[in-house]
Amino acid sequence: MIPDSDAIVVYVTYQGTPQSRFDRHYYIDHHLPLVMKAWRPYGLDHAAxxxxxxxxxxxxxxxxxxxxxxxxxxxxxxxxxxxxVMADVHHFTDLVPERARAVPL
Structure with a gap:
């Protein structure tokens, strides 16, 4: 599959330690569906x-x-x-999300 040349990928990362609070189940089961529901109307095609x-x-x-x-x-x-979307972050972590846009090589 050849990606759409206009498509944009944004990576949201969380930096921490193994002891940092990050509820993976909440993130996958609740936060990602919230992200898709909130931003699909604006052109979000996929989140993983x-x-x-x-x-x-x-x-x-x-x-x-x-x-x-x-x-x-x-x-x-x-x-x-x-x-x-941002207000939901405290439900799964105390870490501050960082955003970066990916550029194709």
Whole structure:
């Protein structure tokens, strides 16, 4: 499958230690569906969570969000629904999410 050249991938990462509070089940079962419901109308096509295979300091979770294009990503993160998505973070972690846009090589 050849990706859409206008598509944008945003990675939301959480940096911590194995002792950091991060409820993976809540994240997968509640937060990701909230993200999809809130941002699909703006052009979010897919969201997936990834976790390291072994417990270690550093990145403890990654969410990959694929948007139709840059305008869709900007609209989603700037939307009224974004506040509900961000307000949900405290339910699964005390860590601060970091965002980075991926650029194809």
């Amino acid at each position: 969570a990834f976790f390291p295979a072994t417990a270690q300091d550093g990145t403890i979770a990654i969410c990959e969000c694929r948007f139709r294009n840059l305008a869709a990503a900007d609209a989603a993160f700037g939307s009224a629904e974004a506040s509900a």
